[in-house]
Amino acid sequence: MxxxxxxxxxxxxxxxxxxxxxxxxxxxxxxxxxxxxxxxxxxxxxxxxTEAEWAAAIDFLTATGKMCTDTRQEFILLSDVLGASMLVETINNRAVGGLTESTVEGPFHMVASPPRDLGADIAEDGKGAPCLVTGSVTGSDGAPVANATIDVWQANDEGYYDVQQPGVQPPLNLRGLFTADADGTFWFRTIVPRYYPIPQDGPVGRLLTATARHPNRPAHIHFEVSAPGYRTVTTHLFVAGTPYIDSDAVFGVKPSLVREFPEVDDPGRAAEVGLPNPFRTVNFDVVLRPDTVDREA
Amino acid sequence: MxxxxxxxxxxxxxxxxxxxxxxxxxxxxxxxxxxxxxxxxxxxxxxxxTEAEWAAAIDFLTATGKMCTDTRQEFILLSDVLGASMLVETINNRAVGGLTESTVEGPFHMVASPPRDLGADIAEDGKGAPCLVTGSVTGSDGAPVANATIDVWQANDEGYYDVQQPGVQPPLNLRGLFTADADGTFWFRTIVPRYYPIPQDGPVGRLLTATARHPNRPAHIHFEVSAPGYRTVTTHLFVAGTPYIDSDAVFGVKPSLVREFPEVDDPGRAAEVGLPNPFRTVNFDVVLRPDTVDREA
Known part of the structure; x- marks a missing residue:
């Protein structure tokens, strides 16, 4: 039967x-x-x-779920350290020649960035090495994308996001929502971010410890650039020479996203851009894909 | 760099x-x-x-973790319905000719079975079709295993374990810890269990619904048989002809574990074994592997 x-x-x-x-x-x-x-x-x-390993896996997954709250997503962290987040991101945003490459969004885009005028300083507490960020937004045909939206967020010079240090950093510190001008250019003031460890007080931290992996991400500024008619790109601008640039704990680094942040020692230029002398600079030109282009093209 | x-x-x-x-x-x-x-x-x-599917997977795993409590293990349930539990169990307990095959332990062995004398009736509320279970425990060489320990637990004739119906079933209903006699034989009284659905009020239940899978397990009695010098076997005795015998939601059925439960209509025999007439019977001879036999032998 x-x-x-x-x-x-x-x-x-x-x-x-x-x-x-x-x-x-x-x-x-x-x-x-x-x-x-x-x-x-x-x-x-x-x-x-083995049955013991299976039981350990059940316990690990259960503890990972228990660690999740409204402000902590341990399963995303697990996906990140196993390279699954980056793989999904890469498969779904295959780079076409010349387009700005994407990378993981990460867990810190949890609050909306405040709209700010071009040129504004997002370092509300003024702590860290001052930096001028400039750039442009164009389509893959080279045409400027007027009024593109540039959402940026980053850690401070101690490696913490505002949401990790309530009462220490001002709310919305180091976040800004900018609108490019008519020829697609943008600029703002900030400080050079520091590398930082991902949260280590949960199961994923224990996994990293057990496997002798460090928990650090190289210094970066998050960008999400969008405009009507174009596919939004979520990416990072990495600081060349930052510790861990070759061993990002979440595998987010792509060579095309790494930039030098050279120092400028020029009191006149410093006064012009509203920063103390000397200051650091970086340029990031973003190339967007028109929505009409097939992703496999 | x-x-x-x-x-x-x-x-x-x-x-x-x-x-x-x-x-x-x-x-x-x-x-x-x-x-x-x-x-x-x-x-x-x-x-x-896709990124949306990845996000759905993160949400599913998080909800699965959140569903776990001291008395509910949703990740084991997930492992069960994906066949992973049964695969691990099978790999680690490969059947050697003649040995009793194992199957999943399941989540309902959460309370210790009460020691009972051979012949005792584990159906404390007397509800259901009465049944006499007989059997023997031998080694793979055919020698009786004197005083083997036989731990049994099962659902009632409505498909519920005692721990699922506190206040409805007596505590420790349909559980028993028996010691075989000197020639390895055992016998006890119970009722014929019913098939039952695994818990459906969590993420795993939603998965089964979304995939048009039924949640049911065919009727079975759990056995865990052990003795010094032998490898413990955790298994089920399945009721031949039970609904879902060919489509166990957790893939636990092995043909060697299915038995007929024929009816006996014999008032004299009924009086002898202490059951109302007619009654059902089943025999389960358990063959254990000596600890010294390599599992790959």
């Missing part, structure tokens, strides 16, 4: 479980789950996972 | 992430994580997971 051919076996485990999803109404969900089951079973078989 | 060859790319994603685990002190942990990363990245690439 039981049909052994349809029952679970080590040899046919993935087939049998995949078959249980055969009636899934959504064909995409069916495809994703079938592939997930196949790769999950291949992994278990490849390492011959 | 950045070495592009060491940075993340779609093509080399798994290699780059695996390399980050290269200094893991425990070689087994390094091996498991390297394989995990490779299969995880293969999965993401195979289906070209």
């Amino acid at each position: 039981t049909d052994a051919a349809e029952l679970f076996s080590e040899e046919r485990s993935a087939e049998v479980v995949a078959a249980s999803f055969a009636a899934t109404p959504d064909p995409r969900l069916r495809r994703v789950l079938t592939s997930l089951v196949r790769h999950l079973h291949d992994f278990v078989k490849d390492v011959e996972l | 950045t070495d592009a060859a060491e940075l993340f790319s779609e093509e080399r994603s798994a290699e780059v992430v695996a390399a980050s685990f290269a200094a893991t002190p425990d070689p087994r942990l390094r091996r498991v994580l390297t394989s995990l990363v490779r299969h995880l990245h293969d999965f993401v690439k195979d289906v070209e997971l």
Whole structure:
């Protein structure tokens, strides 16, 4: 009365479980789950996972879920340190020649950046090495993107975001929402950010410790650049020479996103841009993809 | 200053992430994580997971963690419905000819079974079709295992375990810890269990609904049989002909574990075993592997 051919076996485990999803109404969900089951079973078989290791995995995943709150997303952190976030991001934003490459958004874009005028200083507490950021937004045809929106956020010179230091940093410190001018150019004042560790007080931190991995991200400024008719790009501007530039804990670095931040020692120029002398500078020209271009083009 | 060859790319994603685990002190942990990363990245690439699907996966895993309590383990349930629990169990307990096959322990062995005398009735509320369970415990050489320990637990005839119905079922209803006699035989009285659904009020239930899978497990009695010098076997005795015997939601059925529960209509025998007439019977002979036998033998 039981049909052994349809029952679970080590040899046919993935087939049998995949078959249980055969009636899934959504064909995409069916495809994703079938592939997930196949790769999950291949992994278990490849390492011959022991019962104790399986139990440890259950405990780890449970603790990861328990760590999540409105302001802490430990599963995203886990996806990040396993390179899964960066892989999904890369697959869905394959760079076409000349376009600005994207990278992970990260977990700190949790508050809306305040609209600010071009040239404004987003370092509300004035702490750190002053820096002038300039740049332009163009389409892939080279035409300026007038009035593009540039959303920026970054850590301070101690490696903390405002939301991590309430009462220490002013609210919305080092965040700004800018509108490029008619020829797509933008500029603002800030300070040079520092590298920082991802949160280490949860299961992901324990994983990094157990594997002798450091938790640090190289110094960067987050950019999200958008304009009607163009695909939004979420990316970072990395500080050349920052510690951990070759070993980002979340694998976010792409060579095209790394820039020198040279020092300018010129009192006249400093006065002109409203910064103390000397100051650092960086230029970031952003190239957007028109919405009409197929992503595989 | 950045070495592009060491940075993340779609093509080399798994290699780059695996390399980050290269200094893991425990070689087994390094091996498991390297394989995990490779299969995880293969999965993401195979289906070209979208950013929306990735976000849905993060939300699903987070909700699964949030559902876990001291008496509810949603990640084990997830592992169960994906066949991962059964695969780990099968790999680690490969059947050698003649030995009793194992299956998943399940989440309901959370309270210790009460020691009972051979012949005792574990159906404390007397509800359901009465049943006599008989059996023997031998080693793979056929020699009886005197005084083997037989731990049994099961659902009632409505498909619920005692811990799911506090105040409805007596505490420790349908659980018992027996000691076989000197020739390894055992017997006890119970009722025939019913099939039942796994818990459906969490993320795993939503997964089953979205994939048009039923949540049911075929009727079974759990056994955990142990004795000094033998490897403990954790298994089920399945009721032949029960609904869902060919489509267990957690893939636990093995043909060697399915038994008929025939009815006996014999007032004399009924009086002898202390059950109303007619009653059901089942026999389960358990064969244990000596600890000294290599599992691959």
